[in-house]
Amino acid sequence: MSIRDKFAITVGKSAHWFLHTFRNGGSSFPGKLADRLAPNALAALGKDYDTIIITGTNGKTLTTALTVKALRQKYPDILSNPTGSNMFQGILTVFMAHRHHGSEKGLAVLEVDEANVAHVAAQLHPKMFVMTNIFRDQMDRYGEIYTTYDKILAGVKLAPEATIVANGDAPIFNSKDLPNPKVYYGFNLPSEGDTRADVNTDGVLCPVCDHILHYHFNTYANLGDYFCPHCGFHRPDLKYTVNAVNTLLPTKSQFDLDGHPATINIGGMYNIYNTLAAYTVAREFGVAGDTIVDALAGDETVFGRQEVITVDGKQVTIILVKNPVGLNQVLTMIKNDPQPYSLAVLLNSNYADGIDTSWIWDGKFEDLDYAAMPAVIAGGHRHKDIALRLKVAGVADDHLQVADNVTDAIPLIKAIPNDRIYVLATYTAMLALRKALADQNYVTQKLVNK
Known part of the structure; x- marks a missing residue:
């Protein structure tokens, strides 16, 4: 390690200590400061680690948390970024804060x-890349799904010996010929015959001949056992699979995970995929299957990802939403809740959320029964946009309550008579809500992004 690297790391560590001792913390500034002083500081810190990069549109944070939980059954000392600070500076901060x-x-x-994979991979030379999925998301930053994949591949190409662990049900991950060793995971469900994805689904054109892909079964969006009847392109062989889904409720999912009966205390088909991804990584690192399943069976609390916070006796479930595919999966999960609930949607359009909020019109808000809810809340910087969307979806004027900002939504949430409330929030709205709840002593740990 050079003198310059040592100096930059010392300064960064000092900044991290000061922010976490005298302020509300800081996940990016110490890394940003160290990077300015020594652009190769991450490489100097990362040389003592084997690195696994987890990337993709949806599921990164939960997949990372579950992967860490599974790997800790064999590797007790693991560095990770559990708060979701996933840009280069945040990752550098995590390395400076961790004592190996x-x-x-x-x-x-x-x-x-996704846009930071190349920058991070250039300095850390990862041992494994894990790819969850790619959907349209923050198009002002990423563009179309193929542009996003190219950003990821720019990092993968810097480490041709690294193993790629990819969602085999996503056609895009089978569209490029790469020299890396590959391990695919996915669902192995009974065939539904010859089906197609919904007409409003991205990424269903065959990457070989551009014809529309068909499916033996389609789990959601463009995921499933795909094949092209025109040229023969098809899903690759899967090494690890989910073989059956037995229970799918908002608070519990039970399924066959590679031959093991598995239970996770969170809902949504997408979270079964996240669990399968974590299982695959741990298996590839030598953890036994039954050990992984036992480790993942407990409660898993991740900031803003179905995190339940008790507010004056009410169970407030905070769920991050940021694109149509993820939003629709969340709406499907909520729709399956057999118990009474209310809904709040908090929409911001800061850089971290994506400036373009037109994606809310692709969300299937019409699927929910608003007449069964005593009130529906629209809030955030773009409260007018989400209020209009909810009205079009069928929310009556006398049922809709509007909060000009996230903090103003809290009294409205407290006033709803339901004991269970789902709060769907974009990223900065979720951060602002958690901070406000922490300031009011409903949350013991703040999550601040600086």
Whole structure:
């Protein structure tokens, strides 16, 4: 490690100590400061770690948390970024804050923003890339799904010996010929015959001949056992699979995970995919299947990802939403809740959320029964936009309550007579809500992005 690197890291660590001792913390500024002083500081810190990069549109944070939980059954000392600070500076901060123990290499499991994969991979030379899915998301930053995939591949190409662990049900991950070793995971469900994805689905053109892909079964969006009847392009062989889904409720999912009866205390088909991804990584690192299933069976609390916070006796479930596919999966999960509930939707359009909010019109808000809810809340910087969307979906004027900002939504949430409330929030809205709840002592740990 050069003198310049040592100086930059010392300054960054000092900034991290000061922010976490005298302020509300800071996940990016210490890394940004160290990077300015020594552009190769991350490489100097990362040389003592084998790194796993987890990336994709949806599911990065939960997949990372579950992967860490599974790997800890064999590797007790793991560096990770559990708060979802997944840009380069945030990742550098995580390395500076972690104290590596022992003489052997440590293990780093990192959620990485798609556009930052190349920058991070250039310095950390990862041992594995994990790809969850790619859907349209923040098009002002990423563009179309193929542009997003190219950003990820720019990092993968810097580490041709790294293993790629990819969602085999996503056609895009089978569209490029790469030299890396590959491990695919996916669903192995009974065939539904010859079906197609919904007409309003992206990424269903065959990458070989541009004809529309068909499916033996389609789990959601463009995921499933796909094939092209025109040229023969088809899903690759899967090494690890979900073979059956037995229970799918908002608070519990039970399924056959590679031959093991598995239970996770969160809902949504997409979270079964996240669990399968974590299982695949841990298996590839030598953790036994039954050990992984046991480890993942407990409650898993992740900031803003079906996190339940008790507010004056009410169970407030905060769920991050940021694109149509993820939103529709959340709406499907909520629709399946057999118990009474109310709904709040908090929409911001800051850079981290995506400036373009037109994606809310692709969300199937019409699927919910608003007449059964005593009130529906629209809030955030773009409260007018989401209020209009909810009205078009069928929310009556006398049922709709509007909050000009996220903080103003809290009294409205408290006033709803339901004991269970789902709060769908974009990223900065989720951060603002958690901070406000922490300031009011409903949350013991703040999550601040600086």
